[in-house]
Amino acid sequence: MTSGYVTLIKCADPGEAAFYADFLAEHGIPTINTSDNLKFRAARYYCVNMHPEIRVHAHQVQDALALLRELPEANVDEMERLAELEAESWTENTPLQQCPLCGSEEIEAKVSGKLAGWLLWLFTLGIYKTEGQPLWICRDCDWDSRRK
Secondary structure, eight states, X not given: OOTTEEEEEEOSSHHHHHHHXXXXXXXXOOEEEGGGGOSOOOGGGGGGGXXXXXXXXXXXXXXXXXXXXXXXXOOHHHHHHHHHHHHHTOOTTSOOSSOTTXXXXXXXXXXXXXXXXXXXXXXXXXXXXXXXXXXXXXXXXXXXXXXX
16 A cells, blocks of 8 residues: 555445546545556456545545535436437447447457357358357446347
8 A cells, every 4th residue: 555545435336436536636636546456347246346445645635525525416317318329329230449338448249159150150061150249248337238
């Protein structure tokens, strides 16, 4: 642990920790976000993330607490509307670089039926080729491409 820093707040997930760290940094308070040092991310299994912490220097604790008491109110309806519009803009044939719901780059493709498709290709001597679309899964917000 860095000398002189104390834990200010324990967060529920890395997204919340990133929000608090960015908010405090915008107001001139340097922070240490422990979620940056996680060995892996597991959004579906949030208990593995071990509740990241925001740490600030000991002499800035009172300033940071005062800022956190005055957080602006989030417009949840507007955020959900924008996220849904972004998710609707994705088409199944488009390879994804980032999650259409949260914008994270922690997204990966899972090819379903890989073994079954390979066996079918083998038994038909190469005549049949699988034409399946991959299942895209975001590791941060748990979005997947099957959702409509």
